[in-house]
Amino acid sequence: MTAVAKPLTGAALSEEIWKSIKWKTVEAEVRQLQMRIAKANREGRHGKVKALQWLLTHSYSAKLIAVKWVTQNKGAKTPGVDKIIWQTARKKLQAAKSLKRKDYQTLPLRRIYIPKKNGSQRPLSIPPMKCRAMQALHLLALEPIAENCANLNSYGFRPKRSAADAIEQCFKALAKRASSQYIFEADIKSCFDKISHKWLMDNVPMDKEILSKWLTAGYIDEGVLYQTEFGTPQGGIASPTLLVITLSGLENAVKRATSARKDKTHISVYADDFIITGSTKEVLEQTVKPVVEAFLNERGLELSKEKTKITHIDAGFDFLGVNVRKYKGKLIIKPSKKSIKSFLENIRGYIKLKPMAKTENLICHLNPKIRGWANYFRHVCAKSTFKYIDECIFKALLQWIKHRHPNKGKQWQRKKYFRSHKSRNWVFYAKVSKGNDLPIYLDLALMRDTPIVRHVKIRQEATPFDPRFMEYFKKRGSKQNKYKSGSIAAVANYQECSSNVE
Numbered sequence: 001m002t003a004v005a006k007p008l009t010g011a012a013l014s015e016e017i018w019k020s021i022k023w024k025t026v027e028a029e030v031r032q033l034q035m036r037i038a039k040a041n042r043e044g045r046h047g048k049v050k051a052l053q054w055l056l057t058h059s060y061s062a063k064l065i066a067v068k069w070v071t072q073n074k075g076a077k078t079p080g081v082d083k084i085i086w087q088t089a090r091k092k093l094q095a096a097k098s099l100k101r102k103d104y105q106t107l108p109l110r111r112i113y114i115p116k117k118n119g120s121q122r123p124l125s126i127p128p129m130k131c132r133a134m135q136a137l138h139l140l141a142l143e144p145i146a147e148n149c150a151n152l153n154s155y156g157f158r159p160k161r162s163a164a165d166a167i168e169q170c171f172k173a174l175a176k177r178a179s180s181q182y183i184f185e186a187d188i189k190s191c192f193d194k195i196s197h198k199w200l201m202d203n204v205p206m207d208k209e210i211l212s213k214w215l216t217a218g219y220i221d222e223g224v225l226y227q228t229e230f231g232t233p234q235g236g237i238a239s240p241t242l243l244v245i246t247l248s249g250l251e252n253a254v255k256r257a258t259s260a261r262k263d264k265t266h267i268s269v270y271a272d273d274f275i276i277t278g279s280t281k282e283v284l285e286q287t288v289k290p291v292v293e294a295f296l297n298e299r300g301l302e303l304s305k306e307k308t309k310i311t312h313i314d315a316g317f318d319f320l321g322v323n324v325r326k327y328k329g330k331l332i333i334k335p336s337k338k339s340i341k342s343f344l345e346n347i348r349g350y351i352k353l354k355p356m357a358k359t360e361n362l363i364c365h366l367n368p369k370i371r372g373w374a375n376y377f378r379h380v381c382a383k384s385t386f387k388y389i390d391e392c393i394f395k396a397l398l399q400w401i402k403h404r405h406p407n408k409g410k411q412w413q414r415k416k417y418f419r420s421h422k423s424r425n426w427v428f429y430a431k432v433s434k435g436n437d438l439p440i441y442l443d444l445a446l447m448r449d450t451p452i453v454r455h456v457k458i459r460q461e462a463t464p465f466d467p468r469f470m471e472y473f474k475k476r477g478s479k480q481n482k483y484k485s486g487s488i489a490a491v492a493n494y495q496e497c498s499s500n501v502e
Contacts, residue, residue: 011090018089023068026061030140033059038144038465041205049205053141057207063096066136070129070237080128081110081220095130099137106131106213109233111221123193125219125233135214135238142206144465146241151251152460156271157240159464160473163320164379166270167333168457170324173266173277174313175331180264180277183324184284185317186292187307191272192239193231195246196300200232204245214238230300243272246299250274250292257291258283270320284310322380333380340385343373348396355403359417360430360442362400366393367445374447379455386447393444397428 033056040048056062070076071086079085086092109125116122127135143159150158155166173179197215204211214236218227232239251267254276258265265288266277276292278284289303296302311317316325323336347369354362370393374386401413414426421427421443428444458476462469 011088014088014090014093018092021064026064029061030056030059030065033062034140034144035465035467037141038148038463041145041148042466046205049145053206056141057101057137060096062137062140063099063133065140066099066133067092067096069136070132075126075132075235078126079110080126080131081108082128084129086129095133098130099133101207101210104134104210104213106217108217108225109219109235111219111226122234124235126235127217127233127237131214131217132237134210135236138206138210139238139241142204142238142241145205146244146248147463147465149248150244151248151267151269153251153267154244154247154269155458156269156273157244160462160476161458163270163376164455165457166268167320167322167324167380168455169266169268170275170319171331171333172457173268174324174326177329178264179313180266180279181313182278182281182284183311183313183317184276184278184288184292185307185309185311185319186274186276187304188272188296189302189304190231191301192234192243194300194302195230195232195242197230199299200242200246204242240271246301247272247274250295253291253295254288257287268319273320275317275319281310281312321376335377335380335382335385339377340389343369344389344392347393351396351400355400358430360432363428363430363442363444370445370447371450374445374450378450378452381452383448383452386450390446390448394426394428397444 033052037049037052037056040046040052067086071092077085077087086095107128107130109127109131112124112126113121114124147158153166153169155161155163155169174183200215201208201211215232216228217233218225219233220226232242247269250269254265254267258278264277264279265283268275276284276288278288293303313324313326313331316323318324318336318338321336321339322333324331324333326332347366350365351362354365373389374382377385397417401417405413405416417428418426419429419441421429421441430442432440432442456476459469459472462472464473
């Protein structure tokens, strides 16, 4: 007899429909609309921009991408005040259909606190899943405009840009002998929490009704509802792009104020952190600082008096985890002491907390941290730092081994936990068995294996929403992948080993 396939129903049918979505086609449709929005914005056709934004935010393809976005990011398993998360394909499809402007109501955000490096706590507000998806949907229509109006040397919360670009901008602005000698280190006080709602409503080019609902949603802290009269919540998907728009124009304001003097003024912005270079301390104090303060005050923001300062390049300054300083006229950028200390405290703390952990589990937890930290700093002068950190981790592991086996001799400990590989005799490892196959050795990653590669800064005017730069980004991507090939192979090897461990 011939078996008759039963028709799919319920959850199985939803799963099949979700898996059958052609994401490349969906993304291409959304990208085409985004390119049209960016073009209309560049041409100053604001009516056309609004029409295209409406079209995009009502597109089913954009709604699918928004739902996929919020269900695959790091916070996908963190619910809001309604305690709802979208885990099944059926819920995801229903969510995409429910993203409608009509009758949309926001819910208060759930307030939690995360520890900061200085011991204080940072408030984090978590929207419900539907509000996150609505923010992601409207962000698709807002991002092309944010890209067009952003500062040329702004690198945080923007596609195709990174902290490495901001750091390289510092190098270009300060490396030459004739470069500026003074740096205005700016720190905005409680940036996300203080942005003026009125300024956002007047200047952010998006659906004002939706924006108003986000800004005034309020938050619940320990069961008490609090109203929000200013600020945009940290934890909201749209908040970073709103910050980019808020700070847009800062670079032009500084340039206009200093152009008559022909001062060597340069700026590098990453999120709410930025530095401005100047030829003299007086220029930064008397010309640049008042302009920055006026610019921020208009947006409801202010500089932190304690953290904002003017520094000479010979004394150096910390920016985005690196220290930038000139030694006898030569600019050296290297990992800052704070970054090194924080990383080693994290690694040592974890090792001490896991005295009885399996060796392979310990390695599988440490390797991503080691590789991630090394990859972030591989564009600066970090070779000696990498070697130092490797030595510190080695010493911490020796203490971990001695604590586990206080009655065993050093030779026994070495034979159990270390092996020789190529020219190295002290490779911390775990043997991972896979059936009857040959054993797999899972080695602890070494930072010193990460090559130092000079980062090529992105072109100031380049944006992925301008067809003129399509070929540029294609070539840039291929060059970056060339340098990353070794890291990708290492990560693949790690993933294979970690799957065996489990």
